[in-house]
Structure formats: C-alpha cells, structure tokens
Amino acid sequence: MTTPRVLAIVLAGGEGKRLMPLTADRAKPAVPFGGIYRLVDFVLSNLANGQFLKIVVLTQYKNHSLDRHISRTWRLSAMLGNYVTPVPAQQRLGPQWFAGSADALFQNLNLIYDEMPEHVIVFGADHIYRMDPRQMVEQHVESGTDVTVAAIRQPLTMADQFGVIEADPAGRRIVAFREKPIDAVGLPDAPDQIYASMGNYVFRTQPLIDALREDALDPASRHDIGGNIIPMMVKSGGAEVYDFADNVVPGSTERDRGYWRDVGTLDAYYDAHLDLISAHPVFNLYNDRWPIYTGHDPLPPAKFVHNEGERVGRALDSLVSPGVIVSGGTAVSSILSPRVVLHSHSLVEESVLMDSVSVGRGAMIRRAIIDKNVIIPDGARIGYDLDHDRSRFAVTRHGVVVIPKNEVVER
Ligand code: ADQ
Incomplete structure (x- = not known):
C-alpha cells in the first residue's frame, strides 16, 4: 500500500467539568498524569509513533498551559514538513465559541484545505492508552468507507457515557450509532457489555467536508461529531467500525494489550494512576518500542x-x-x-x-x-x-x- 496523505486533528477543547477542581484553570488535555505527563501526550505519542506527523491540536477552554506544553514539548522536524500545531478557537463566526466538536472542525476547514489530505484522522485527547493508528488507517483505506470509528467493549452500565455502536454481525458496517443513550441493550454475545466508540475516527476527506457543511446549516444540530456527524454518515451507509481488540502495539504484552481508560471522572483518573504502579502494571510506561513522549524542566535526579x-x-x-x-x-x-x-x-x-x-x-x-x-x-x-x-x-x-x-x- 502506498502511504496515503493524512492530516491528524486532535480535539483538545474539552472542559472536563467532571475533573474539577483539576480543570479549574487548565483544559482537560493539559491535566498532569503519571508524574511527568499530560493527558494530551498519550494521543500525540500514538500519532507520532505511528508516523502521522502533521498534527493540528484544536484547543479552546483555558488553553494557556496546554498551548505552552505543546509548543515547548512537541517540536517535530519542520524541515521535513512535520508539525504539531495548537490552534485556539478563533471566534470567526461571531461571539460564540465552538458549539461542539463538529463546529470546531467546521471552523478550521481551512487547515484541511491547506493540507489537501486524502484522509483525516480525528482523535480525542482525554484517554490513557497505546494504539498503533496505522492499523486503523489501513483498514479504513482498504474498505473505502467514508468514516471508520474505533470501538472497544465497555460495561453496559456505562452506556450513557459513550457513543454506542451497533455493527452488522456479518461485517464491520455500522447500522446504528447512538450518542450516550440511556436505554442501551447489551451485545448478543455479552449482554452486560456494549460496543463503545473511543471518540477516534478516520474520515475520507470529501465526505467529512460535505457532512460538516450540511451539519453547519442545521439549526437543530448540536454540532457534535458523536451526536450528529457519525449518525449522519451511518444513515448514508458509509460508516465502519475498527475493533481496538485487533490493535497490536510494538512491544506490548498480553497484560497491557487493549488497555484504554477514559479518565473523565476523578475516580477514573485516580484508578488509572493505580494501574501504573503495581509490580506488573497493566499500563506499562516502560515499553520503549512505543514511547510516551513528554517534556519537563531539566531537573536533578530524585x-x-x-x-x-x-x-x-x-x-x-x-x-x-x-x-x-x-x-x-x-x-x-x-x-x-x-x-x-x-x-x-x-x-x-x-x-x-x-x-x-x-x-x-x-x-x-x-x-x-x-x-x-x-x-x-x-x-x-x-x-x-x-x-x-x-x-x-x-x-x-x-x-x-x-x-x-x-x-x-x-x-
Ligand atoms: P465525549 O468525550 O463526552 O464523548 P466531547 O465532550 O465532544 O465528547 O469530547 C470529545 C473530544 O473532543 C475530547 O477530547 C474533548 O476535549 C474535545 N472537544 C469537545 N468539544 C470541543 C471543541 N469545541 N473544540 C475542540 N475540542 C473539543 C466522545 C464521543 C463519544 C465517545 C467518547 C469516548 O462523542 O461517542 O464514546 O468520546 O470517550
């Protein structure tokens, strides 16, 4: 396969209300994690390790420490045309800031036009995980579908926190996608589980642009990717699922394969820390074949x-x-x-x-x-x-x- 032209967009504008007081004066993706990291370092490391090196980070809410962290730490080789650029909300459409994640993309369509990619990766910035995004992009390109949504099994009791996917049992086509439903039912083979969207998507560029334009004209829309854009693409038959269980990261072990945590609440954030410190941690920071990059001041040893x-x-x-x-x-x-x-x-x-x-x-x-x-x-x-x-x-x-x-x- 020849390498397709891909632009990666990281959505880093979330307020993280449920992480208060840690998000009182910093954006959720800038919340420190694991001593020396920030939440955003995990998605950026996954993209960089996967060789997706043209990355735009959309920020909005209290973005000062996030912008500073990205501009200080995430310096890719400009000579090779690589970049990680934080882009703050621009308020171009009047006084209101981004209404939702789809509006954030719509307001930044110029970044997509500038790069002319064949595919656009859109990943969230709030999760602790390792993922090789090349495998998802490969499936997406081979299938020719408009959008591929990464998915992972989660407890049915958490359905109201996720986009819930119903996939065609015979294949990977998504037949229904409901954002945070309160009446979800479990999977046929596991009644206590659902198939949850990880908030990571790969789009073909033109269908993404068309969907964002159509959504922008809809006064009833919340302009949300999970709530509006994905259901629209499911309706037109152009959405497929990528099963995170198939993802194999270099250097991973049986123990940490498939680890993914949405650290949206203080308890989830705390528990994910405890996952780092056991003798055989379920999330292994020491996998140097897939490093998690970060930056901090030069300091003496402990x-x-x-x-x-x-x-x-x-x-x-x-x-x-x-x-x-x-x-x-x-x-x-x-x-x-x-x-x-x-x-x-x-x-x-x-x-x-x-x-x-x-x-x-x-x-x-x-x-x-x-x-x-x-x-x-x-x-x-x-x-x-x-x-x-x-x-x-x-x-x-x-x-x-x-x-x-x-x-x-x-x-
Ligand atoms: P949520 O995380 O609840 O669900 P949302 O609040 O839109 O959805 O956040 C998604 C990502 O976009 C986060 O990284 C957030 O920081 C960022 N974001 C939100 N609004 C933004 C804006 N206006 N500008 C820039 N960035 C913005 C999503 C999906 C679900 C999925 C879960 C998985 O909608 O379908 O199941 O993620 O955690």
Whole structure:
C-alpha cells in the first residue's frame, strides 16, 4: 500500500467539568498524569509513533498551559514538513465559541484545505492508552468507507457515557450509532457489555467536508461529531467500525494489550494512576518500542535522604519523578511528580502528588490527589477523617480526597 496523505486533528477543547477542581484553570488535555505527563501526550505519542506527523491540536477552554506544553514539548522536524500545531478557537463566526466538536472542525476547514489530505484522522485527547493508528488507517483505506470509528467493549452500565455502536454481525458496517443513550441493550454475545466508540475516527476527506457543511446549516444540530456527524454518515451507509481488540502495539504484552481508560471522572483518573504502579502494571510506561513522549524542566535526579538510625526516607511501589526529595519521609503506592518534597516522618500512601507539593514533618496522607504547589503543614492528616475532609476539600464517590492547586491547607 502506498502511504496515503493524512492530516491528524486532535480535539483538545474539552472542559472536563467532571475533573474539577483539576480543570479549574487548565483544559482537560493539559491535566498532569503519571508524574511527568499530560493527558494530551498519550494521543500525540500514538500519532507520532505511528508516523502521522502533521498534527493540528484544536484547543479552546483555558488553553494557556496546554498551548505552552505543546509548543515547548512537541517540536517535530519542520524541515521535513512535520508539525504539531495548537490552534485556539478563533471566534470567526461571531461571539460564540465552538458549539461542539463538529463546529470546531467546521471552523478550521481551512487547515484541511491547506493540507489537501486524502484522509483525516480525528482523535480525542482525554484517554490513557497505546494504539498503533496505522492499523486503523489501513483498514479504513482498504474498505473505502467514508468514516471508520474505533470501538472497544465497555460495561453496559456505562452506556450513557459513550457513543454506542451497533455493527452488522456479518461485517464491520455500522447500522446504528447512538450518542450516550440511556436505554442501551447489551451485545448478543455479552449482554452486560456494549460496543463503545473511543471518540477516534478516520474520515475520507470529501465526505467529512460535505457532512460538516450540511451539519453547519442545521439549526437543530448540536454540532457534535458523536451526536450528529457519525449518525449522519451511518444513515448514508458509509460508516465502519475498527475493533481496538485487533490493535497490536510494538512491544506490548498480553497484560497491557487493549488497555484504554477514559479518565473523565476523578475516580477514573485516580484508578488509572493505580494501574501504573503495581509490580506488573497493566499500563506499562516502560515499553520503549512505543514511547510516551513528554517534556519537563531539566531537573536533578530524585533524592532519598535517610534519617539516621531509622528506616525512613524511601518509596515503595511508587513512581518518583526528577527533582523529588524524600527527606526522611515514606511514600507507598504513590505517584510523586517533579519537585515534590516529603519531610521527616511524613507518610504518603496510595496518593497522587502533583508538581511541587510539599508534605510537612509527620503529616500523613492516604488516598488523595493533591494538585500543584499545595503545602501540607506539619502533622496534618488527609484521607483519615473523610467527614472532616469533605468540609474543606472535594471527596469523590469512592472516597478519594482532592485538594486544588495552590490551596493553603490548615492543620
Ligand atoms: P465525549 O468525550 O463526552 O464523548 P466531547 O465532550 O465532544 O465528547 O469530547 C470529545 C473530544 O473532543 C475530547 O477530547 C474533548 O476535549 C474535545 N472537544 C469537545 N468539544 C470541543 C471543541 N469545541 N473544540 C475542540 N475540542 C473539543 C466522545 C464521543 C463519544 C465517545 C467518547 C469516548 O462523542 O461517542 O464514546 O468520546 O470517550
């Protein structure tokens, strides 16, 4: 197969309301993950590893830290015509910003005309996964269909969070697509599962342009790709499904194959962190045949300082980023982001600490997400008395305490 001309568009404008307070002043794709990454790094790494190197990232909501991260980190070789370009909402159609994801594409049709691709990849930016997009594009090109939608089996109970796909049992044609239905039924071979859209699509360019134009003229449309564009293409018989279970990423193992998490809620975000730190993690950051790229300041190596005569100053089953100092404290099953400091006799368990969090002497933290720059005072307890925590911070349904960025915590 000769390589087709492909433009990749990453939708990175989501507000991420359900990730509040982590999205109070950053776009969801800019939310830090796994110590040194941002959510957007996962989709961008998948595209770059798959050699799709012309990438536009559509941003809108609180895009400052996202733009900065992309322009600092994602520098592909311009000499070879490669780029990752963040494109903020342009407000060209009047005062309102993008109505929905289809409107974001419609307003940026000029980017598609400039590149004249044969196919357009449109991927979301909110998921933790490895995927080789070449395999999906290959299926799409061979089939000649207008759009191919990536799909994965998910629990029926989560149907109202996904685009639910019904595929022709004899093939891959999509016969029905409903966005976030509340009355979905399970699959014939697995009544407790549905076939969910991953929010990743490959389009033939012309049918995409035609559908976006038609949708833009419809005053009743919400201008949403999952809600409007895909159902329109299903109706005209031009939509097929790509089964994520068929995707094989170089260097993957039985254990981490097929891993995909929508980290749309704080509990899902927290659980995906715990997936990183077990002894044999279900998501393996160490697969160097399919690296996850990111960028951060040049920092010294993590340092562990031992209090004399005591078994403290250590981290177990944890990810410890550059610039961390564990000075006589202990971290267990936790993620320590750059510049975190644990002072003497502090204990951090099953927690996610973001950039520059400082944990005071003797403080104890368990099952918490602590955002950037928070200072935990000496002797404080977080996660031990949830009623008290609820009176001052957010506590998730599963009992994880979330402390927002720059918060001044009292003892
Ligand atoms: P949602 O994630 O709920 O469902 P949406 O809020 O449109 O859909 O977000 C999709 C992607 O587009 C996200 O990456 C988001 O950041 C981005 N986005 C949203 N509006 C945007 C805008 N105006 N400009 C730029 N980017 C924007 C989608 C699909 C479902 C599918 C799930 C899988 O609609 O069918 O099942 O993803 O998680």
